[in-house]
Amino acid sequence: MPAQCSHCSHQPDSYAILDRYAVESLGHRRRGQYPPTFWVRYLGWTRAAADAAGLTAREIDKALWEHGKRRARAERARQC
Secondary structure, three states: OHHHOHHHHOOHHHOOOOOHHHHHHOOOOOOOOOOHHHHHHHHHHHHHHHHHHOOOHHHHHHHHHHHHHHHHHHHHHHHO
16 A cells, blocks of 8 residues: 555655564564554554654655564574
8 A cells, every 4th residue: 555655756765565564563463464544543542652752654654664574583493
């Protein structure tokens, strides 16, 4: 969805990218597709978290992605 928003390129720090690692960091199960309403709720959450932390929505998004990626690596390591 974010790639389809022409206005996203004007203020990229105001938008979050819906990624499986970020979604899993918030406790949601990964899906093949997410409805636009899910992204809108995710964007609202990242913006609220960003305002509370004095960061941008994109910085929150990147932190969630990194957290999810590290969790996935740790999970794969435990399975070996």
